[in-house]
Amino acid sequence: MTARTNPGAAAEASGDEKSGQPAGRAAPSRGRFVGTGNGPKLQPIDIGHPDYVAIIDPDTAFWALVRREKLADILSGGDLTRVYYKKAGKFADEINLLRFGLKPSAVYFNPTGRCNLNCSYCYIPEEIRRAGPHMPHERLIEALGILKDYFRTTVPKGSLPQIIFHGAEPLLNREAVFAGIAAYSADFRFGVQTNATLLDDAAIAFLRDHDVSIGISLDAATPAVADRTRMTWEGLGVYDRVIDAMDRLRGYPAWSVISTMSSENLRHLPKLAAFLHAREVPTCLINILRCTLPASRRVKPDDATAAKYFLKTLDHTRELYEQTGRKLVVGNFANILLAIVAPAARRLMCDISPCGGGRCFFAVGPDGDMFPCSEFIGLEKFRGGNLFRDQIPDVLQSEPFRLVTGRKVEDVEPCNRCAIRHYCGSPCPAEAHEMNGGMHATGAFCEFYEEQVRYAFRVIADERLDDYLWDDWDAGMRDTFQFG
Amino acid sequence: MKKTTEKKKDVIAYRKSCKAKGTGLSHYILMDKKAKKS
Numbered sequence: 001m002t003a004r005t006n007p008g009a010a011a012e013a014s015g016d017e018k019s020g021q022p023a024g025r026a027a028p029s030r031g032r033f034v035g036t037g038n039g040p041k042l043q044p045i046d047i048g049h050p051d052y053v054a055i056i057d058p059d060t061a062f063w064a065l066v067r068r069e070k071l072a073d074i075l076s077g078g079d080l081t082r083v084y085y086k087k088a089g090k091f092a093d094e095i096n097l098l099r100f101g102l103k104p105s106a107v108y109f110n111p112t113g114r115c116n117l118n119c120s121y122c123y124i125p126e127e128i129r130r131a132g133p134h135m136p137h138e139r140l141i142e143a144l145g146i147l148k149d150y151f152r153t154t155v156p157k158g159s160l161p162q163i164i165f166h167g168a169e170p171l172l173n174r175e176a177v178f179a180g181i182a183a184y185s186a187d188f189r190f191g192v193q194t195n196a197t198l199l200d201d202a203a204i205a206f207l208r209d210h211d212v213s214i215g216i217s218l219d220a221a222t223p224a225v226a227d228r229t230r231m232t233w234e235g236l237g238v239y240d241r242v243i244d245a246m247d248r249l250r251g252y253p254a255w256s257v258i259s260t261m262s263s264e265n266l267r268h269l270p271k272l273a274a275f276l277h278a279r280e281v282p283t284c285l286i287n288i289l290r291c292t293l294p295a296s297r298r299v300k301p302d303d304a305t306a307a308k309y310f311l312k313t314l315d316h317t318r319e320l321y322e323q324t325g326r327k328l329v330v331g332n333f334a335n336i337l338l339a340i341v342a343p344a345a346r347r348l349m350c351d352i353s354p355c356g357g358g359r360c361f362f363a364v365g366p367d368g369d370m371f372p373c374s375e376f377i378g379l380e381k382f383r384g385g386n387l388f389r390d391q392i393p394d395v396l397q398s399e400p401f402r403l404v405t406g407r408k409v410e411d412v413e414p415c416n417r418c419a420i421r422h423y424c425g426s427p428c429p430a431e432a433h434e435m436n437g438g439m440h441a442t443g444a445f446c447e448f449y450e451e452q453v454r455y456a457f458r459v460i461a462d463e464r465l466d467d468y469l470w471d472d473w474d475a476g477m478r479d480t481f482q483f484g
Numbered sequence: 485m486k487k488t489t490e491k492k493k494d495v496i497a498y499r500k501s502c503k504a505k506g507t508g509l510s511h512y513i514l515m516d517k518k519a520k521k522s
Contacts, residue, residue: 062499064495064496064497065495065496065497066494066495067493067494070495074495080495084497094501102504105505159505341499341500342499342500342502343499343501344501344502344503344504345500345501345502345504347505460496461496476502477500477502478500478502479499479500480499480500480501481498481499482497482498483495483497483498484493484494484495484496484497
């Protein structure tokens with residue numbers, strides 16, 4: 001647990017609200033002035049909008065958009081800073097809970113080490129994907145039993161923990177996976193992330209019958225591009241097989257498509273968005289590739305080009321919505337919007353630090369070995385223990401896990417002085433460690449995330465938030481700040 | 485879709501809150517509102 005880093009943020013939680021004087025603090029500052037003493041630490045940020053700039057408190061993730069010509073007045077004091085000052089402690093608590101107070105509620109479960117594909121950017125080492133073990137049927141059932149018992153201690157009654165069968169290709173061990181789902185369907189929410197090449201009619205029927213969420217992978221709208229990065233060991237593309245599976249999934253509400261942005265498909269992403277929208281894909285993720293292993297760095301785009309085409313793609317999803325009244329939600333961007341307007345509502349935990357690996361979820365390999373995240377599978381240094389031999393709470397406190405759960409933006413340069421550090425999170429620790437030399441380094445991208453957050457603020461400034469989020473995104477939420 | 489506003493506000497600032505349920509990593513997202521289980 002880290003201490004609050006913004007002195008003013010403690011005002012409401014522990015101070016005298018009338019005077020604004022934080023209790024028990026030696027510094028006799030009432031927090032009246034922005035940027036000095038105990039005053040709010042609000043950094044002005046250009047968001048590339050003609051009318052507005054942002055002011056952000058990096059520690060609490062508080063933000064406001066201010067008309068450019070009003071910025072000096074706002075920072076010179078007045079109602080906004082006064083009202084925020086009273087709320088800052090609560091906002092700091094909210095962010096600290098999100099960063100340090102959550103308990104595990106999900107497992108990324110690799111039931112096999114093997115894959116029938118050899119995608120160019122895969123983060124699992126080739127020797128494992130070629131000849132890794134399958135988890136035997138009985139062992140998988142045993143593993144789910146252990147996890148069920150464990151989650152009774154971390155997940156509140158009324159909620160179900162999540163098990164995502166992940167890869168490698170989980171359907172290579174289909175019999176064991178389906179037996180596990182059938183045996184524990186009342187105890188977990190299940191999902192399968194698959195390359196879709198083995199999703200035959202029987203598999204889809206089983207998964208639908210058991211309300212299993214299905215994620216499939218596709219990188220482009222045409223085989224000429226999609227097959228550049230996703231192919232069999234013999235180098236044959238699988239585009240046609242994925243499209244076939246997509247056709248058969250149409251109408252099922254709980255499926256999604258994941259696309260990986262690389263130098264190979266970047267320029268074609270807007271066309272991919274149109275393609276997914278036309279096929280009524282409910283949700284997609286368009287993720288920048290991870291550069292954990294050297295092979296993936298061969299298709300790494302530069303930040304500026306990645307941002308350019310990703311933002312073009314987001315523009316296009318909005319245009320499609322305007323034309324048809326139907327949205328294609330880009331889940332990873334939706335998560336950035338949520339991180340800004342409703343921090344506790346974010347679902348993906350890559351864009352906060354510490355990331356979700358090893359604290360909100362962990363990964364289990366086909367031999368029961370436990371890692372903070374799938375991204376670390378195959379990196380022996382990050383093996384924290386074994387599900388069948390060790391106690392899960394002990395593994396979560398192991399040194400390999402603490403390496404990940406202890407990685408904070410405050411310890412990473414330049415994140416420690418970056419205003420958007422709690423909207424970005426400096427992903428990913430696996431990249432930082434393997435590519436850039438350690439946990440105190442950034443991951444593979446930075447400016448890409450800057451541009452993404454700036455775009456998100458422009459969306460908010462233009463009051464287009466709803467265009468990018470799923471319907472009823474704020475159902476059940478309460479307003480904690482409203483100004484202007 | 486875009487709301488029509490007569491005059492742009494001087495300040496836009498809001499924040500919402502809920503119980504934190506973040507669990508996912510970026511490879512997969514469970515965001516289906518129609519799922520039968522909660």
